[in-house]
Amino acid sequence: MFTWVFIIIEVITALGLVFLVLMHSGRGGGMSDLLGGSVGQAAQGSTVVEKNLDRITIAVALIFAFSTLTLDLRLQ
Secondary structure, eight states: OHHHHHHHHHHHHHHHHHHHHHHSOOTTOOHHIIIIITTTTTTTHHHHHHHHHHHHHHHHHHHHHHHHHHHHHHTO
16 A cells, blocks of 8 residues: 555656656746746746746655655565
8 A cells, every 4th residue: 555655656746747847948938938937027027937846846856756765665
């Protein structure tokens, strides 16, 4: 049961990481510009959107890393 919970967490965070990385803007703008990043660029609104997106991505990546390590130790 414990292993299945971490497998589910692993799959959800992996899909979330793919989605969040695609949301980041590259050199020419990205999906985050579509969600309002470019609208408030004169008022520095895009930096707030990017910072929050960075924080969420880091948090999901940490959850993914810890669940991977837990699964590795659990399945040995």
